[in-house]
Amino acid sequence: MSVKYTANVKWGKESIEIQLDPSAGASGLKSELQSRTGVPKERMKIMPKSKGLWKGMLKDDFDLTSLKLAGIKPPIQMLMMGSATLPVEPVKKTVFLEDLAPEEAAKMVEPSGLVNLGNTCYLNSVAQCLRVIPHLRDGLKSYAPTNNGGGNQQQTQVHALLLKSLLSTFETLDRSPSAISPQNLVMATKMAFPQMAQTGPQGQPMQQDAEEFFSSIMGAAATQLRGDDLIGAAFHREKCGEEELNGAVNVIDAVFGLKMEETLTCDELSTASAGDDKDKDSMETDANALVEPPVVTYDLQRKLTCNIQGGSDASAQTNITHIGEGIELALTGKLEKYSDALGRNAQWTRSQKIARLPPYLVVQFGRFYWKSTPDSQDHAGVKCKVMKPVGFQGVFDAYEFCSDKVKKALKVARDKAAQEEEDRVAKKLRGEGDEDDKKEDGDGAAMETDNAAEKEEEMDDELKAALAMSVEPELPPVGPGLPSDFQGLYELFAVVTHKGRDADGGHYMGWVKADNSDSRKADKKREKIADTDEDNDDWFVFDDDEVSPCKTEDILKLKGGGDWHMSYLNFYRAKK
Numbered sequence: 001m002s003v004k005y006t007a008n009v010k011w012g013k014e015s016i017e018i019q020l021d022p023s024a025g026a027s028g029l030k031s032e033l034q035s036r037t038g039v040p041k042e043r044m045k046i047m048p049k050s051k052g053l054w055k056g057m058l059k060d061d062f063d064l065t066s067l068k069l070a071g072i073k074p075p076i077q078m079l080m081m082g083s084a085t086l087p088v089e090p091v092k093k094t095v096f097l098e099d100l101a102p103e104e105a106a107k108m109v110e111p112s113g114l115v116n117l118g119n120t121c122y123l124n125s126v127a128q129c130l131r132v133i134p135h136l137r138d139g140l141k142s143y144a145p146t147n148n149g150g151g152n153q154q155q156t157q158v159h160a161l162l163l164k165s166l167l168s169t170f171e172t173l174d175r176s177p178s179a180i181s182p183q184n185l186v187m188a189t190k191m192a193f194p195q196m197a198q199t200g201p202q203g204q205p206m207q208q209d210a211e212e213f214f215s216s217i218m219g220a221a222a223t224q225l226r227g228d229d230l231i232g233a234a235f236h237r238e239k240c241g242e243e244e245l246n247g248a249v250n251v252i253d254a255v256f257g258l259k260m261e262e263t264l265t266c267d268e269l270s271t272a273s274a275g276d277d278k279d280k281d282s283m284e285t286d287a288n289a290l291v292e293p294p295v296v297t298y299d300l301q302r303k304l305t306c307n308i309q310g311g312s313d314a315s316a317q318t319n320i321t322h323i324g325e326g327i328e329l330a331l332t333g334k335l336e337k338y339s340d341a342l343g344r345n346a347q348w349t350r351s352q353k354i355a356r357l358p359p360y361l362v363v364q365f366g367r368f369y370w371k372s373t374p375d376s377q378d379h380a381g382v383k384c385k386v387m388k389p390v391g392f393q394g395v396f397d398a399y400e401f402c403s404d405k406v407k408k409a410l411k412v413a414r415d416k417a418a419q420e421e422e423d424r425v426a427k428k429l430r431g432e433g434d435e436d437d438k439k440e441d442g443d444g445a446a447m448e449t450d451n452a453a454e455k456e457e458e459m460d461d462e463l464k465a466a467l468a469m470s471v472e473p474e475l476p477p478v479g480p481g482l483p484s485d486f487q488g489l490y491e492l493f494a495v496v497t498h499k500g501r502d503a504d505g506g507h508y509m510g511w512v513k514a515d516n517s518d519s520r521k522a523d524k525k526r527e528k529i530a531d532t533d534e535d536n537d538d539w540f541v542f543d544d545d546e547v548s549p550c551k552t553e554d555i556l557k558l559k560g561g562g563d564w565h566m567s568y569l570n571f572y573r574a575k576k
Contacts, residue, residue, distance in 0.1 A: 002021055002022065002023040002024075003022075003070075004019040004020060005019070005020045005022075005070075005072075006018075006019060006020070006074050006075040006076070007020040007075055007076040007077075007078060008075040008076070008077055008078070009033060009046075009078045009079070009080050010049070010078070010079050010080065011037060011039075011081075011082075014037075016033070016036055016037065016080075017075065018032055018033070018036070020064075020076060022064035022065045022067065022069060023064075023065060024064075025060075025062075025063070025064055026046075026059065026060050026062045026064060027041070027060055029058075029064070030046070030058075030060075033080060034086065037080075037082075037084055038084035038085065038086040038087060039080070039082035039083065039084050039086070040082070040086055043082045043083065043085075044080060044081075044082045045057050045081040045082060046058040046078055046079070046080050047078065047080075047081075048077075048078060048079075049077035049078055049079050050072050050073070050076050050077040050078075051072070052067065052068060052069075052071060052072045053067060053072070053076070053078075054067070110540060110547045110548075110549065111128075111173070111540055111547055112176045112177065112178060112179055112180060112547070113128075113179040113180075113542050113543070113544055113545040113547045114127060114128070114169075114173075114179060114180060114181075114182045114542070114544060114545060115179050115180065115181045115182070115544065115545045116544040116545065117181065117182065117183060117186055117205075118204060118205040119204070119205045119206060119207045119208070120182065120186055120205070121507055121508040121509070122207065122208045122210040122508045123182065123185065123186060123189060123208075123213055124182065124508070124510065124542065125210055125496045125497075125508040125509055125510035125542065126210050126213055126214050126217075126496055126508075126510070126569070127166070127169060127170075127182065127185065127510075128494075128510035128512055128542045129494035129495075129496060129510050129569070129571050130166075130170075131169075131170045131173060131512075132493065132494065132512055132513075133255070133360060133571075133573075135234045135235060135251070135254075135255045135359065135481065136234070136251070136255055137167065137170060138234045138236070139225050139230055139231075139233060139234035139255070140163055140166065140167040140170075140221075140225070141233075142229070142230055142234070143163060143224065143225055143230060145157070145160035145164075145224070156223075156224070158192045159192060159220040159221075159223060159224050160224060161188045161191065161192075162185075162188040162189060162191075162192045162217065162220055163221055163224060163225075164188075165185040165187075165188040166185060166188075166217070168184065168185075169182050169184070169185045179545035179546075179547075189213070189217075192216070192220055193216050196208045196212075196213065196216075206504070207504055207505050207506070209368070210496050210498070210508045210568060210569060211364050211569060214362075214496075214569060215302070215303075218252050218302050221250075221251070222250045222251075222252040224250075225250050225251035225252060226249060226250040226251075227249075227250075230250070230251050231245065231248070231250070231251055231254050231480075234254065234255065235254070235480060235481050238481070239477065239480060239481050239482065239483075240254065240480045243476060244477045244479065244480040244481070245480050246259055246355075246479075246480075247259060247298075247300070247356070248356075248480065252302065253300060253302070254480045255358060255359060255360050255481075256302045256303070256361075256362060257301070257302055257356070257358055258300070258301045258303075258304065258354050258357065258358055258361075259298060259299075259300060259354070259355040259356035260298065260299045260300070260301050260352050260353070260354060260355065261296065261297075261298055261352065261353045261354075261355040261403045262296070262297050262298070262299060262350065262351070262352045263294050263295070263296050263350075263351045263353075264295040264297075264335075264337065264348045264349070264350055264351075265292075265294045265348060265349050265351075266292040266337075266339050266346055266348050267334075267347040267348060268339070268342065268346045268347060269291060269292040269339065269341055269342065269346070291341065292339055292340070292341045292342075298355065302362065303361075303362040303363065303364050303569075304327050304330070304361065304362070304363045304364070304401075305326075305327070305363070305366055306320075306323050306326030306330065306363055306364065306365045306366060306390065307320065307326050307327075307329040307330040307366050308326055308365060308366045308367065308386045308388060308390055309326070309329060320388075320390060321389070321390065322390065322391050322392070323363065323365075323390060323391065323392040323396070323570075324397075326365070326390060327363065327401060328400075328401070330366075331351065331352040331353070331401065332349070332350060332351050333349075334347060334348070334350070335348050353401065353402060353403040353404075353406075354398065354401050354402045354403060354406060355402075355403045355405065356478065357398060357402070357406065357478045357479035357482060357486075357488065357574075358479055358480075359479065359480065359481040359482060359573065359574045360571065360573050360574070361398065361490050361571075361573075361574075362569060362570070362571055362572070363396070363569070363570040363572070364568070364569055365390060365560075365566075365567055365568055365569075367385055367498065367503075367560075367566070367568055368383060368384070368385055368386070368503045369383075369384055370382075370383055370384075371383075371384045383503040383504055384503060385500075385503045386560075387501070387560060387561065387562070387566070388560060389559045389560045389561030389566075390559055390560060390567075391556075391559045392492070392556070392559065392567065392570060393492075393534065393556070394491060394492045394534050394535070394537075394552055394555070394556070395489055395490065395491055395492070395534075395575065396489070396491075396492065396570075396572050397488060397490075398488045398489075398490060399414070399487075399488040402478075402488065405476075406478050406488075408475065409475040409476060409477075409478050410478060410486065410487055412475060413484075413485040413486060413487045414487045414488070416485070417485075417487060481574070483574075486574060487575075489574075489575040490572035490573060490574055490575055491572060491573060491575045492513070492570060492571070492572055493513040493571055493572065493573050494510065494511065494512045494513065494570075494571035495510070495511040495555060495558060495567050495569065495570055495571065496508060496509075496510055496511075496567075496568050496569035496571075497509050497510075497511065497558050497565035497566055497567055497568055498565070498566060498568045499563070499564065499565045500563070501563070508568075509541060509542060509543050509565060510541070510542040511539055511541050511542070511555055512539065512542065513537060513538075513539050514537070514539055514549075529552060529553045529556070534552065535552065536551050536552045536553055537551070537552045538550075538551065539551060539552065539554065539555055541554075
């Protein structure tokens with residue numbers, strides 16, 4: 001086997017790097033250059049630049065093996081002259097999609113859809129959203145069925161079949177360039193949840209609730225994906241210690257779970273001692289008054305609810321127009337509870353705050369409610385849908401819904417980010433911008449820049465000294481898998497929508513954000529939504545087996561208010 005040497009051929013303004021094979025002779029060298037440049041061999045003039053090569057122009061009968069190429073400093077330098085008159089072969093050969101293996105073809109085309117097997121759009125839409133959550137997929141890959149869920153053996157087997165079918169569906173979608181049938185997943189779902197196997201009068205499958213399917217599959221997975229090993233596999237052993245998990249014992253609660261701090265205060269009794277600014281009479285009255293201490297409990301939820309306050313409460317005075325308002329309404333309320341101080345039932349105020357944040361946050365819009373029908377013959381009631389519009393953005397800020405302890409940790413990162421932004425803006429206003437601009441300003445500007453840099457270094461030293469004197473203790477983590485500088489911001493990456501006025505019918509679709517990492521690297525000035533600073537990223541809409549591209553501006557129109565698709569489940573992930 002002949003030894004090849006790296007050579008650099010200068011041709012006009014171009015430099016062509018080749019692998020020089022001495023055994024191929026001068027003719028072989030010229031043939032390669034002809035294919036790379038389009039210059040005919042007979043019109044090609046090649047001259048040496050490195051010492052130790054031939055003298056003058058290279059002749060066709062010259063023996064390249066006679067040269068001591070190993071002693072020449074690489075790369076070997078040559079100069080070529082000649083005009084290109086022949087077509088140049090492409091550097092990369094054209095490969096047609098039909099010639100690729102299915103796994104490779106699936107990476108080159110739009111994501112694959114799922115065939116509707118009879119009112120299974122509720123399953124298809126949720127599966128497409130869960131498919132792009134790597135923590136869930138990694139947990140499923142490491143799962144080995146055992147009877148560790150605490151249930152009976154039969155239930156464990158059914159849940160194991162469901163989880164394996166879910167993972168298999170994800171992996172088949174990754175490999176297939178066209179739509180696939182989720183037959184195994186549908187069958188496993190109906191076995192695990194018999195209520196989803198209901199049929200209509202004609203024997204056709206009945207439409208099911210997408211949120212009910214999501215909650216059911218999360219519950220089944222929570223009973224199976226238990227233990228530190230599975231949680232560690234889902235998070236790649238990073239930021240998933242006991243302090244970060246804060247009570248989460250399975251993959252689902254670690255990935256989606258919110259630890260909620262609920263505080264109950266009695267409205268009919270004082271819950272605090274008298275204030276310093278009160279007069280003596282009021283202080284004496286408060287001293288004799290009964291005091292009911294607040295009741296604080298902790299609970300686990302796997303999603304937040306946006307209370308639209310539509311038809312479920314006709315006397316409601318709150319008009320919900322935004323997701324934040326609906327979540328705030330759902331986290332607060334009134335209830336009747338026994339008071340130990342009063343010895344009877346009393347009115348209490350309920351307030352919930354997030355005590356542990358998840359890496360993935362799911363928000364359900366309260367679109368459906370049950371309406372009683374006392375005047376009907378069967379008095380069975382009817383399931384209705386709230387059509388009113390409720391807006392949302394591509395970024396959700398969870399800060400205001402957190403407990404004081406979590407807020408304290410988030411505030412450090414938020415203040416730091418705000419200070420960095422202020423410094424960046426201040427530098428821009430002072431004209432301390434790009435390096436190219438500084439070079440063009442001349443020596444005078446360079447001296448000013450050097451002086452400014454020296455002053456800045458002195459200020460940095462003073463700032464470091466001040467910070468060293470006021471070092472605060474490290475704040476506790478706010479959730480598993482979240483970075484230490486997490487600010488409580490989540491980006492929208494998937495949506496399940498419902499279209500139609502019938503709560504037991506209609507059509508579900510999934511909307512999933514595409515991987516926009518390539519556009520971030522290639523183009524710093526990304527497309528923005530008109531009159532906003534929000535990126536207009538690429539998305540895909542999954543209408544069962546039909547997949548179409550769309551944009552962020554199309555997603556933000558899914559707020560409801562008509563017969564168009566409206567958001568029902570919003571999936572968010574922690575913003576890095």
